[in-house]
Amino acid sequence: MSTTKHTFRVEGMHCGSCALLIDDALEDLPGVHSTQTSVKQGASTVELDISETSPEDVIGVIEELGYRATSFV
Template sequence: MPLPENKTFRVQGMQCAHCKKAVEAMVGKLSGVESVDADIEAGTVTVKYNAEQVDTEAIEGAIAGAGYDMIGSS
C-alpha cells in the first residue's frame, strides 16, 4: 500500500459551516480520498488521499462542483 498523500488547496468563497460541510461532502465522495478538512478561516481544504485511486484534478473538480473557486494549492 502506498502512503497517502496530503495536499492543501486554497479555496475562495467558503464562509460558513455549511460551506465547510458542502466541500467536505463533495470531496469525501471521491474514492481514494481518506480525509478532508476544510478550514473556513484559512480558506484551505486539506485532503489526504491515495494517489493511485484519485488525482488532484478530480479533487479540484469536486471542489469546483461544490461551487467554490480554487486559487492555488501547495
C-alpha cells in the same frame, strides 16, 4: 497503497456549511481518506491516494460546488 496530504486554497466559502458541503463531497471520492476544510483559513487539506483520485479531480469537485479552488503544491 499510500496516501499523501494535499492542501488546496478554496475561495468563496462564507460559513461552516460551505466547509461541510465540501468535506462531504470530497469524502465520497475513491481514495480519499480524510478531509479537513476550514472557512477561516480558506483551505482544504485532503489525505488521498493519488492512484485513485488526483489533486485535479479534487479541484474539479470543489469547483462543481461553486467555489474556486487552487492547489498549494
